[in-house]
Amino acid sequence: MDMTACNVCGKIFGASSGSVCPSCRKLLNIVYDKARAYLRDHPKERVNAVDLAERIGEDERLVEILMLEGRFENRGEDAEESDDDKKRKQLLQDLQKNLASMPQKQHETGTYGSDRHGARREK
Ligand SMILES: [Zn+2]
Structure with missing residues (x-):
């Protein structure tokens, strides 16, 4: 199994689930839900990771990683719907x-x- 360092906490883990360890992944999903809800309520607002993190009260590093992973692209049009x-x-x-x-x-x-x-x- 490939081992990789978690993008969030730096822990070494088996890289089956991308570049984030399972416990940080859980955290990311929570942040993602919050961020997505915010973006849905403010569809016209163009925010960067720092702004968005501030608005939802989460770590900007987590929001940044979600953005890097492209989680907010095509919002409302794909399987995430x-x-x-x-x-x-x-x-x-x-x-x-x-x-x-x-x-x-x-x-x-x-x-x-x-x-x-x-x-x-x-x-
Ligand atoms: Zn981690």
């Missing part, structure tokens, strides 16, 4: 689709649309 986020996004998409299709339906008087549908159905 919670079910609630997905549902909300889905609802929003449906709403936008409805809004987009509504005026079109009013303009389409049926000739084009129904002809195309009819031809396809007969095949």
